[in-house]
Amino acid sequence: MxxxxxxxxxxxxxxxxxxxxxxxxxxxxxxxxxxxxxxxxxxxxxxxxxxxxxxxxxxxxxxxxxxxxxxxxxxxxxxxxxxxxxxxxxxxxxxxxxxxxxxxxxxxxxxxxxxxxxxxxxxxxxxxxxxxxxxxxxxxxxxxxRRGIRAFRDDVLRHVRAGRPLVDVRSMEEFTGKLTHMPDYPQEGVLRGGHIPGAKSCPWMRAVNPDGTFKSRAELEAIYQGELGLKILDDVVAYCRIGERSSHTWFVLTHLLGFDTVRNYDGSWTEWGNAVGMPIEKG
Amino acid sequence: MPNRLDEVAEVFQSVEPETRLELLLDYSRKLPPLPARLTAQRDAGLHRVHECMTPVFLWVEAEGDKLRLWIDVAPESPTVAGMLAIVVAALDGGPIEAVKNLPLDLIQRLGLADVLRMNRAVGIGAILGRIKREAAALQPSPQSLTPNL
Missing domain, CATH: 3.40.250.10 (Rhodanese-like domain)
Structure with a gap:
């Protein structure tokens, strides 16, 4: 069953x-x-x-x-x-x-x-x-x-320093820092490429089937708990470029898998990658 | 900007933002369907504009000294279809050189930047850039490519 x-x-x-x-x-x-x-x-x-x-x-x-x-x-x-x-x-x-x-x-x-x-x-x-x-x-x-489901930049900085888990749900090209903006639209971009130190990459699309439905609980557990090593009681921050794709992952973690403490960092990469002095990891 | 685009921009600028979206929706229904000779290429995944997150397929061709533009946009993207229908209405069948004046910031000129915001503008700018580059490389063709129209 x-x-x-x-x-x-x-x-x-x-x-x-x-x-x-x-x-x-x-x-x-x-x-x-x-x-x-x-x-x-x-x-x-x-x-x-x-x-x-x-x-x-x-x-x-x-x-x-x-x-x-x-x-x-x-x-x-x-x-x-x-x-x-x-x-x-x-x-x-x-x-x-x-x-x-x-x-x-x-x-x-x-x-x-x-x-x-x-x-x-x-x-x-x-x-x-x-x-x-x-x-x-x-x-x-x-x-x-419920302000507690939202993370701001300073919260994320403390989160990184505490060594707590982050999920980067952007594409692999964005995660590694290969891509910072779309061709012909440099003003859309971010000044620096890469990801928040310690973040694990898991593009949001991995949670859905080809017909747009969510994958089964067992399949989702294999990705988030298995591959990423997240635990249900972890304090997790999810982010993407502006916080939209990470809302999807937030829904998967909280409502489908039952994580209690997941925050969406809606400032996401367009804030982090443009802010002065933020630590960045590449590759 | 080519004259016909100027005229369209003037109409858009003269109305409220909400009405601009309605105009754009009207245009989205006017994008001409692909001729049969191109649908097979599309179905094979050829001529896709990869810079755009929306599936968009683009053919920029010369018919004599006239520009022919064929664009296919997924039905899930009426905003993109509307923008490109405006471009097709203004440039298709006209002189190839007219493309030089196609503005990459067409969204701003139409007064749609505020209602669409930059995220939505990304792909459209990429497609406009691609139309300009491909048209600049065109050689006038002696014969018609679409004899069955």
Whole structure:
């Protein structure tokens, strides 16, 4: 028999979503994609769109929106404090996990991911629509933000000095320092290449199957506990370039494998590799 | 910037950012489909722009002294498709030299930098650079490559 995930309630199937999508008073389905226009080309009926840039990030300061703006965002989409929010999206739920993490950071309790995301829903020929739903607004209050799932640069520096585990979920080229920016877009880049000393490389994609669903618990344990040698009680920091891919790994470690203390360093390489005096390892 | 791109940029700049995204979505539906002779090449993985995280396939060809651009973008990337449809509408079938003026910062010129942010701009800049490089290397061809259109 397959071993269940540590928190199986945080993952639902496309079939489950199809059966429950009409219960809009209890559930809010949210599409979060990399591409800002993908939702407009078709989405799960009743699903609303939350964009990782325009909705979740502050337009001026490099930070997430504040409590008041988050509350307004939820209220606008008819998400109350008790609403269960189910995220799905493109690229194996990469951005869905990012939105999930931001919602958790803001203290929202009932959150789920639709396993397999948008691609699986479409491959199965399930209903899609371009009609925007019109959910009645809710009232929302940020009551207990969970700041503990976020690491800042100084936290990470202390973490490195204490010799605690870090997971770098970027591509191997980025990890070794071979690649710092994309051709033709040098301004996108980072001044220094490499990784945070002591970090182990484990590209986020390793946690998913070709159809975008998460690998089984046994397969995930073989990667994170086996290969990387992480232990369930470890204090772990995950990072990537801006904290999006590492949200995916954060979800895998905390919700699927049951790690208690995992922080996402959203400043990630674009902060570390540009900051003065940060220790860097190459190769 | 070629005149037709100037005109498009003017329209984009004259409306609110939200409307710019709607315009971009309209363009994304207008990217012409690949001619049959190229789909097999795409399916074999040829002509992919590797700098772009989104699967994008690009052919830059000469038809006489005219530029022909064929671009295929995955349906999961309407933003990229929209940007490239604007480029195709402006340059395809026009003089090859016009590509020289294709701006790498087209996103800024269209007023989309704020709504798309730099992360999304990465791949598009790479594709524009590739179009310019390949067009600069083109020799005018005597015969038509697409006789069946």
């Amino acid at each position: 397959t071993q269940p995930y540590a928190h199986p309630e945080s993952l639902v199937s496309t079939q489950w979503v199809d059966e429950h999508r009409g219960q809009t008073d209890l559930y809010r389905i949210v599409e979060s994609d990399e591409d800002v226009l993908l939702y407009e080309t078709g989405h799960v009926p009743e699903a609303v769109k939350i964009d990782w840039i325009n909705d979740l990030n502050d337009p001026v300061v490099r930070d997430y929106i504040d409590n008041a703006k988050f509350a307004a965002l939820c209220a606008r989409h008819g998400i109350g404090n008790d609403t269960t929010v189910i995220f799905y999206g493109d690229k194996s739920n990469w951005w869905a996990c990012y939105a999930f993490w931001v919602f958790r950071l803001m203290g929202h309790d009932n959150l789920k991911i639709m396993d397999g995301g948008r691609a699986k829903w479409m491959d199965e020929g399930r209903a899609m629509t371009t009609a925007k739903p019109n959910h009645p607004p809710a009232t929302y209050q940020v009551t207990h933000p």
